[in-house]
Amino acid sequence: MAKGNRKGKKDTKTTGRKENRVKEEEELKKLQERIDEYDPKINESQISQFSDLPISQQTLRGLKEASFVSMTDIQKKTIPIALKGEDVMGTARTGSGKTLAFLVPTIEALIRNKITEYDGLAALIVSPTRELAVQIFEVLTKIGKHNTFSAGLVTGGKDVKYEKERVSRMNILVGTPGRISQHLNEAVGMETSNLQVLVLDEADRCLDMGFKKQIDNIVGHLPPTRQTLLFSATQSDNVKDLARLSLANPQKIGVSTDQEISSTPESLDQYYVNVQLDEKLDVLWSFIKSHLKSKILVFFSSSKQVQYAYETFRTLQPGISLLKLYGRHKQTARLETTMKFTKAQHVCLFATDIVARGLDFPAIDWVVQVDCPEDAATYVHRVGRSARFGRKGKSLMFLLPSEEEGMLKRLKIHKIEPKMMNIKQKSKKSIRPQLQSLCFKDPIIKNLGQRAFISYFRSVYIQKDKDIFKVEELPAESFAASLGLPGAPKIKIKGDPNTKEKKNASRKLLALSKANDEGDEQQEDKNKVRTKYDRMFERKNQTILSDHFLNMTGSKANGKEEDSDDDFMTVRRKDHDLAEDELPDLSLPDSKRQAKKALSKKASLASKGNPTKLVFDDDGVAHAIYELEEEEDFIKAGDAKKQKEDFVAKEREVMKVTDLADKETEKQKRQEKKRKRKDIERRLREDEDESDSNEPVVATLGVPDLERDMEQPSSDEEEPAAKKPKWFDNDEDEKKKKKATEFIEYDESETLEDLESLTAKLLGN
Numbered sequence: 001m002a003k004g005n006r007k008g009k010k011d012t013k014t015t016g017r018k019e020n021r022v023k024e025e026e027e028l029k030k031l032q033e034r035i036d037e038y039d040p041k042i043n044e045s046q047i048s049q050f051s052d053l054p055i056s057q058q059t060l061r062g063l064k065e066a067s068f069v070s071m072t073d074i075q076k077k078t079i080p081i082a083l084k085g086e087d088v089m090g091t092a093r094t095g096s097g098k099t100l101a102f103l104v105p106t107i108e109a110l111i112r113n114k115i116t117e118y119d120g121l122a123a124l125i126v127s128p129t130r131e132l133a134v135q136i137f138e139v140l141t142k143i144g145k146h147n148t149f150s151a152g153l154v155t156g157g158k159d160v161k162y163e164k165e166r167v168s169r170m171n172i173l174v175g176t177p178g179r180i181s182q183h184l185n186e187a188v189g190m191e192t193s194n195l196q197v198l199v200l201d202e203a204d205r206c207l208d209m210g211f212k213k214q215i216d217n218i219v220g221h222l223p224p225t226r227q228t229l230l231f232s233a234t235q236s237d238n239v240k241d242l243a244r245l246s247l248a249n250p251q252k253i254g255v256s257t258d259q260e261i262s263s264t265p266e267s268l269d270q271y272y273v274n275v276q277l278d279e280k281l282d283v284l285w286s287f288i289k290s291h292l293k294s295k296i297l298v299f300f301s302s303s304k305q306v307q308y309a310y311e312t313f314r315t316l317q318p319g320i321s322l323l324k325l326y327g328r329h330k331q332t333a334r335l336e337t338t339m340k341f342t343k344a345q346h347v348c349l350f351a352t353d354i355v356a357r358g359l360d361f362p363a364i365d366w367v368v369q370v371d372c373p374e375d376a377a378t379y380v381h382r383v384g385r386s387a388r389f390g391r392k393g394k395s396l397m398f399l400l401p402s403e404e405e406g407m408l409k410r411l412k413i414h415k416i417e418p419k420m421m422n423i424k425q426k427s428k429k430s431i432r433p434q435l436q437s438l439c440f441k442d443p444i445i446k447n448l449g450q451r452a453f454i455s456y457f458r459s460v461y462i463q464k465d466k467d468i469f470k471v472e473e474l475p476a477e478s479f480a481a482s483l484g485l486p487g488a489p490k491i492k493i494k495g496d497p498n499t500k501e502k503k504n505a506s507r508k509l510l511a512l513s514k515a516n517d518e519g520d521e522q523q524e525d526k527n528k529v530r531t532k533y534d535r536m537f538e539r540k541n542q543t544i545l546s547d548h549f550l551n552m553t554g555s556k557a558n559g560k561e562e563d564s565d566d567d568f569m570t571v572r573r574k575d576h577d578l579a580e581d582e583l584p585d586l587s588l589p590d591s592k593r594q595a596k597k598a599l600s601k602k603a604s605l606a607s608k609g610n611p612t613k614l615v616f617d618d619d620g621v622a623h624a625i626y627e628l629e630e631e632e633d634f635i636k637a638g639d640a641k642k643q644k645e646d647f648v649a650k651e652r653e654v655m656k657v658t659d660l661a662d663k664e665t666e667k668q669k670r671q672e673k674k675r676k677r678k679d680i681e682r683r684l685r686e687d688e689d690e691s692d693s694n695e696p697v698v699a700t701l702g703v704p705d706l707e708r709d710m711e712q713p714s715s716d717e718e719e720p721a722a723k724k725p726k727w728f729d730n731d732e733d734e735k736k737k738k739k740a741t742e743f744i745e746y747d748e749s750e751t752l753e754d755l756e757s758l759t760a761k762l763l764g765n
Contacts, residue, residue, distance in 0.1 A: 028112060031056060040080035047071070050104075053079060056111050059104060062143035072097040072389070077253045079104050082229060087250040089243050090231045097389065099139050099360075102199045102229045106172070107144050109197050109227060115171055117150045121190065123172040123197040126218065128205040130155040130176060130331060131338050132358040136201065137174045144172075154179045157331025164188075177206055177214035184221045197227045200246070204232045204239045204377070205357045212242075219246050264380055268387035270418035272397040274404055277475055278482035279428075280370055281309070281435070283398065285318065286428045287368065288348055292320045294365040296348040299356065299382050301371035301459040303328055306350045308452035308483070309370075311445060316434055318348075325351040356381040360388060367395040371456070372403045374463055376410050396421065406468035435484030449483040457491050 034054035049070055050063050074092040082088050082105030106123045115122045127133040137153040154163050154175035168189030228247050232239055275283050300306050303326035310324040325337045341349045364386040373379040386393030439446040463469035480488040614622040
């Protein structure tokens, strides 16, 4: 009977599985029929929600649970075409919902092609930054949690070996171009022959960040029979070239022929202010202080400026939480900062353009651009972090007088006209004295300020649009003073044609020209012995060394100042004339005997004697390590035995003084150890007194040695071992000592009989 029941259960299971497979196949057929019958041009005006699309119930359920009900314009135009399996080249303004526009067709393509967890890689999603990849992966897990696909996230900054072991088992892979290209080249089990969909998100940003080789490598590993979805917020020639290589007859969505850059959100209020370079930090501080109940995103042009602004503002405490984010942060720190800024209500984030693309931070009130964007496309991406999905937002851009006219013209070409905002002088507060004080007290802050200064000038120098960015008109000294620096650091820019010519020129000719131009004085300074430490201390403005360190080499005044008693760290250097016979013979040996003599330590000592060393006193005079007294002086001092006795007596007195000092130190150590032990015993007694008298008595096995367990022995003293009793010790004396130290506990006597028994007990002891 039992066997029959088991067979019956197996039959019911197999029939149940067959029925489920038949139902799934029927649903897939109906779904494919709906997609074939669906005409995007006719039905575009009739659909407004995801439930109107021919997609599976699992995807609809995931969208509904993630609160995605209504579709945006780019989703209405893109998803129906992508569901039919056609290649798509989509462009829309930031914050329009491009992520769902490619995730929904990707999931549906895998469902219709009956992809299982054992079929390997079927969809590949490439994004330019780690933060954007994490955001895409989070949305994918929300809307696709009712499907059986396996999904993975691969980005830089993680363990490559850990990813290689698991990447071959993923159906959907989300990652950055560099890490995906690395896995395609190195991962053994990563098979791409079954790939169905390739998604290139923020393709223009991928190319701008220098990922063209990685993307070409990725496309080269993939089969040509695939569906490609390319999305971007802007259109450029590089993106069009990439589309020609990777897309086959793509459907262009959201792009008009005369528009290369998509417009900014309609609910965004855009402003700009005319600010001098040395007043930028003052204006930023005043703005933050007047918007403490807001969520602010501040853009700088370099990571060094982000670090300097974050450290100084955090020390000055504006009254709002501060965060920083830039590319060279560790992966864990970047994700932690992103999560904090997403969840916080009132916060200010200092960041570079790594945050400008694709990231969806909810409810940003202000986007502040402290440094001018490189072009109109960068401006669109930056301000697009606010006013997303129809919400209201504001943006503020700082423009120098030399940048105002050119930047406004570039924006006006793309129908972007920000309004001018005037700064109230009453509300503006200067923090220059505080920054100077920080740089004076903290060398690290000063170093950050110098790096921020150099990185800003380099960022302006490398810009292509020279009508806007004019590095020669920047006030270097006043900008350095606004950062709290004592002077403007020297800037060495790579790629300067003058430096290249100097590098390729003859060094002898340069030396002769310097000698002729600078005169005999410069030639004398050149002939002096200069070490690497001399060159290090001469870099005054690019190091954190203070003035008293520069006195060590006399580089502060080039040797023109007189010697003073205050310069206690000044080293008087002296060049020594060496005779030719004192110099070692560096010529090659002529014979094997000479070579053996030169290499043999024993042979060299036999001919030249023991090697000697010299030490220099404060005046620069050389002395031998052990200088022997002259014989005449020794005879004048008296008898040798008497000198020996005097020397021994003198050293004996010195030893007595040292011994007394050592004993006093030892005594203090013992007293300190005793005091600590008594403190511990006192605390234990207090704890016992405070404990409840009704608590049960706890017996402890092995009484701890407080002196040994609670106290660590000092490094120069070890704990003496416990002395064992000698064979001649008297046991009776020991017993008497123990009895003398014992305590007898007794209850309070109430009757005469109790007193008598107590007396007998005491007499017996």
